[in-house]
Amino acid sequence: VDDLDALVCLSRRGAIVTVEKGSGTAELVGEFDNGIAAGCWSPDKEVLALYTHTDAEEEESGDGDGTNDGEGDAATGVLPALMTMNAQFEVLSEIVPEISVLPTSFVATNEASVSICWRPDGTAVAVSTVDSSDNVRRIRTYNRDDLALVSIGRSEDGSGKTVPNLLAPAGIAWSGIGCSQLITSVQRKGKRADTPRLVVFFEPNGLRHKDFKLRPESGWEEKVVDLSWNYNSDLLAV
Numbered sequence: 001v002d003d004l005d006a007l008v009c010l011s012r013r014g015a016i017v018t019v020e021k022g023s024g025t026a027e028l029v030g031e032f033d034n035g036i037a038a039g040c041w042s043p044d045k046e047v048l049a050l051y052t053h054t055d056a057e058e059e060e061s062g063d064g065d066g067t068n069d070g071e072g073d074a075a076t077g078v079l080p081a082l083m084t085m086n087a088q089f090e091v092l093s094e095i096v097p098e099i100s101v102l103p104t105s106f107v108a109t110n111e112a113s114v115s116i117c118w119r120p121d122g123t124a125v126a127v128s129t130v131d132s133s134d135n136v137r138r139i140r141t142y143n144r145d146d147l148a149l150v151s152i153g154r155s156e157d158g159s160g161k162t163v164p165n166l167l168a169p170a171g172i173a174w175s176g177i178g179c180s181q182l183i184t185s186v187q188r189k190g191k192r193a194d195t196p197r198l199v200v201f202f203e204p205n206g207l208r209h210k211d212f213k214l215r216p217e218s219g220w221e222e223k224v225v226d227l228s229w230n231y232n233s234d235l236l237a238v
Contacts (some may be wrong), residue, residue, distance in 0.1 A: 001045050003087040010039045014052070016089065029089050031142045034078055037114040045229030047092065047144065048085045049125045050227070051114045053078040066145065082127060082147060093147045097140065100129035119181065119204070120233070125184050128172045137166040139183060139202060151206030153183075163200070163208050170224040170238075177235030182209060188223045189213070189222055197222050197238060 001008055006018040014032035019025070034053040041048050055078055083094040101112040113127040119141075126141045139153035155161045165188040173184045184203040189195045200211040218220040228237045 001041070001087055003045070005030070005205075006128070008041075008048070010036050010050075012036060018083050037080075037126075038116045039115040039119060040125070042125070042144070043120055044122050046087060047122070047194065048087075049091075049116050049118070049127075050081075050083050050085065051116060051127060051129070052083070055079075057118075078130075083227060084125075084144070084147065093145070095142075095147045096162050097115070098129070098138075099132045100134065101132045112166050113168045113171075115168070117172050117174045117183070120176040122137050124204070126172055126183065128166065128168075134231065136160055136162055136164065139166070139172060139185060139206075141183075141206070151204065151207050153185075153202050153208065156208045163202075165189075165191070166200075167224070173202070173227040173229055174238075175229045175236070176233035177229075179229070183203050184227050184229070185225070195226050196223055197230070197234070199227070 004018060006020050012035055014035045015028060016028055016030040016036075018027050032052045034055070035060045036050060036052050038051045039048060047081050080095050080100050081094060082097050082099075084092045086092055090153060100114065101129050112130045112233070116125060118125050124141050125144060126139055128137060129138045130137045140202045141150040142148065143150055153166075155163055167186045167188055170186040175182050175184065181204055183204070185200055185202070187198045189198055196216065197214045198211040199214065201209045203209045214222060214224070224238060226237075230237070231237070
């Protein structure tokens, strides 16, 4: 982060640490007791989006997208929290989103892992989580300023149904104007674990928009671990 002249490191166990570029001096600037599930800086490096969890008994009823009644997860006793912070690590906005399945470990490849990416112009942030109500992964986008819900990923057929079988750990990636500002994810084509994988695209309004099928190599288990657009968003690395 240029304003800090330092690297900012996030630990899945909950630590936020800055490391000075020149001296390598590390400083613990914040810590979350229940870990950090995901984090991502906005393109201008002015806002850090974090997804974490807080103790349910310490959290009041949430605002934001209005999908959580604030009662928490009875099984785990924790609530999810989506927040934004500035470069001085001051909280700008915080909401209680839809209760999500907690990763069972601090391993990034867990199927319940959380993924965050920003719209290239920095006006919105997308979050991919597995909802605990039905164990379905959904992509939601939120406004930068107040984290108001903008859209939820859904089928393009007009039914409003959630797009099924979105997968981790590839996460999500948001392209720029070179590819119509589409959010990219990975979908399993059918219910069986060995069915082909599709790279799918979502418009900013949440509608699924086209896809292409990956060509698995014979004898190899097909698993996408990452997605990344180049600077001009005319090439996608899978």
